[in-house]
Amino acid sequence: MRIGLDFDNTIVNYDALFHRVALEQGNIPSDLPVNKVAVRDHLRCTGREPIWTEMQGTVYGARMNEAAAYPGVLDCLRWLRERSIPVAIMSHKTRHPFLGPAYDLHAAARAWIERHLVDAEGPLVDPASVYFEVTKEFKLDRVGEWGATHFVDDLPEILLHPAFPRDARPLLFDPDGHHAAVESVPSVTTWAGLQQRLESTWLANR
Ligand SMILES: [Mg+2]
Known part of the structure; x- marks a missing residue:
């Protein structure tokens, strides 16, 4: 996994x-x-x-x-770390905002990860496994290149994109139930639900 x-x-x-x-x-x-x-x-x-x-x-x-992490993010990441299951973040983000001061949005997001996705034992996601790409296509290439077996995203358009890697299983994170009926993509509404799903997959593959 x-x-x-x-x-x-x-x-x-x-x-x-x-x-x-x-x-x-x-x-x-x-x-x-x-x-x-x-x-x-x-x-x-x-x-x-x-x-x-x-x-x-x-x-x-x-x-x-x-900004805050969704409830359950830290627990799920800890569960993954305890089992040495590799985790990466792949995101599509412009380097600078379209309007207003030219903040470095990639640097701000990395700083957030360092500060928020961490516990007493250290980082929950290795900084070397954090990828900010400037287009959707580069992001999906990264998902494939990294060899994700599962990819979690809040946007159906990413998970259903023609360039979504064949070997990865899409999982929709849909906390507000905005996308009730996306066929062919399983969804979860909470991180606890996501963790449960990953746990069953992990147990089934041991
Ligand atoms: Mg998103």
């Missing part, structure tokens, strides 16, 4: 941070649901797409350190 993981919205949950930044900037009403998509939709519907675009640079760059 070799487990490949997407980063944004799979490992990192940005819901609270987008809500906080938008609220601080006075761009949303305080009763808007604490949810990234709700913030985006609110700004779009009120004709403020550029504000949304610039806010992404703020969140993924300047404020990245405040």
